[in-house]
Amino acid sequence: MKHVLRLLGIVLLGILSGPVYGQDKIPLLISGRKQTSLSGRVQNGVTYVDLQKTARSLGLNVELFARSKQAKLTARGFYAILTAPLREFIVNAKSAKLTEPVQIDGSKILVPVEFFLLPEVQKAVGKEISFSDGKLQAERRFNLERTDNGVTATENRLVFQPRGQVTWSSQAPNPHTVEVVFPNVTIKRDENFRFKTDFISSVAIRQDRADAKMKVILGKRGSYWTMEEVDGKIYFRVGAGKLAPIPSAIPVQTTPVAAETNTAASTNVSPDEIEEMSAEETPVTAISAAVSPTGPTMQAAAPATVMKPGPAVAMSSAHKKMRIVVDPGHGGKDPGALRSRVREKDLNLAVGKELYKLLKKGNFEVKITRDNDTFIPLSERSKLSNNFKADLFVSVHTNSSKNRNANGFEVYFRSEKATDKEAAETAALENEAMQYEEVHYNFVDALLQSLAKNEYINESSKLAGYVRNEVYKQPGIGISVNKNSSVRQANFYVLKGVQSPAILVEMGYISSSKDRGRLTQSKVQKNMAQGIYNGIYNYAKNEGWLQ
Ligand SMILES: [Zn+2]
Structure with missing residues (x-):
């Protein structure tokens, strides 16, 4: 009776607590080793994992915005914004959809595990990520895998499966040691194991920056070794004397040739003959890594519209005077x-x-996003510009770098891809302003903005060129303008939502004592503004706005 009551209680509790789902611990394996257990749940057949812990464990930076129930994940050249309780999210400025919405569980954000299988995420963390058998696995993106080994009466062999072209060089620093370097090769995982035979004593394979390295300590009968590629596989073999050619010489040991599959360890190796040197390692049997994700498939949004040359955008505007929004970056808090x-x-x-x-004095209609020290969210800035039906948007910023020697003037315009590493870093720095926008930053806006067409890139790059040229010519600034490289493309959030040609000016580096010393002088500030103005003026003239 007591049991029945208790059972009834559990059933009732289950009913009262809403949808039935399994609470789970999901193991995360990195390069075959268990890294951690992720809290998660399985609901309607969809596995959810703790977004924050999973992302951090994979090496992504995570910021949580409690009030807006958002998470921003970043890595070099990557960002994603997820919002509870939405299926839509943003990854690298594109919108995409999960099969089920992001959830909140207490202080945790739970996300369908499919998110971590996105190619963008795998690229950002530099790993191949798969989910199967209730396990999340991340493996290095490798191009060489040790798939097999064999032991016979006359030899020991290691078999490697390369992906694409793999070369090596080998040397024997002493009669008992062989060292092999695979230049620019990533091995699937580091290994460390011992053969209990007389040919090979131990094997250590490890990743050393860009190269993979193998060190083999020969056994007392291991006096002859060879390394060769046969039928797309690389064989390292050790024997007591000259070895017969592969594969006919030792037909019994030859493992079935299946290029794509990871064959299990040769059956000839008895457990007594090989011994792992690390308790955590499982080198003998290659764990299947190329498992295709079994999770639900991602419905990625359609790729961004391809830029078309088309007629000049400015000409199609209904109003007669060019409308320009000046956007002094940041402000307030x-x-x-x-x-x-x-x-x-x-x-x-x-x-x-x-x-x-200057623009007011010229023949332009102008708005400024702020004319005092107030905080304006990024989304408000682009909204103001779009409501004004601006023809140009010019955001004014000052760059910063950990490198004190970095200096100079730069102009950026929007692109889906940053042109170089520094441009990507600059974009990341400016996007940090998002952390001040917890309340205002609105996901739906961002989504709409991220769908803004690419058709203005052409115009923006023209404008950027004019501004760069005029600042270069402008006397009395004293900040270097590299004529060739100072127009860059980067993925600035502030420029994303603007429905017009748009540029972001980095006037110089606040981190450079030289640039900082210049930019704090009002004379330099005036000259800088004049240079930017002249660039805008030339653009307007060439686009037919001025007679
Ligand atoms: Zn800035």
């Missing part, structure tokens, strides 16, 4: 970059206001 009591937001505002004045 978001100071932007800081150095030696100089705040980026103040420099941006000073130059932005000068530029605004």
Whole structure:
């Protein structure tokens, strides 16, 4: 009776607590080793994992925004924004959809495990990620795998399966040691094991930066060794004397040739003959890594519209005067970059206001996103520009770098791809402003913005070129403008949602004492604004706005 009551209680509790799902611990294996247990759940056949812990364990940076129930994941050249309780999310400026929505469980954000199988995520963490048998596995992106080994009365062999072209060089620093270097090769996993035979004593295979290295200690009868490629596999063999050719010489040991599958260890190896040197390692049997994700498939959004040359965008506008939005970056609680009591937001505002004045005096209709030290969310800035039906959007910023020697003026325009590493870093730095926007930053806006067409890239790059050229010509600035490399493309969030040609000006580096010293002078600020103005003027003239 007591049992029945208790059972009834459990059943009732189950009913009262809503949808039935299994609470689970999901093991995360990195390169075959168990890294951690992720809390998760299985609901309606979909496995959810703790977003924060999974992302961090895989090496992604995670920021959580409690009020907006969002998570921002970043790595070099990668970002994703997920929001509870939505299926839509943003990955690298594109929108995509999960099969089930992101969930909140107490302080945790739970995400369908399929998210981590996205090619973008795998690329960002530099690993191949798969989910099967309730396990999340991450493996190095390898191009060489030791798939097999064999032991006979006359030899020991190691068999490697290369993916693509793999070369090696070998040397014997002493009669008992063979060292092999595979240049620019990533081995599936480091291994360390011992043969209990007389040919090979031990084998250590490890990744050493870009190269894979193998060190073999020969056994007392291991006096002859050879390494060769036969039928797309690489054989390292050790014997007591000259070895017969592969594979006919030892037909019994020849493992079935199946190029794509990871064959299990040769059956000739008895457990007594091989011994792992690390308790955690399981080198003898290659764990299947190329398992295709069994999770639900991702419905990625359609690729971004391809840019078309088309007619000049500016000409198609209904109004007669060119409308320009000047956007001094940051403001209020978001100071932007800081150095030696100089705040980026103040420099941006000073130059932005000068530029605004010049444009007002010229034949333009102008709006400025802020004319004092207030905080404006990024999404508000692009909204203001779109409501104004702006023809140009010019965001004014000051760069910053850990490298004190970095200096100079740069102009960026929007692109899906940053042109180089530094451009990607700059974009990441500016995007940090998002952390000040917990309340205002609105996912739906971002989603719409991320769908903004690419058709303005052409115009933006023209504008960027004009501005760069004019700042270069402008006297009295004293900040270097590299004519060749100072127009860059980067993935700035602020430029994303703007429905017009848009550029982001980095006036110089606040982290450079030289640039900082210049940019704090009001004369330099005026000259900088004049240079930017001249660039805009030339663009407007060439696009037929001015007679
Ligand atoms: Zn900035």
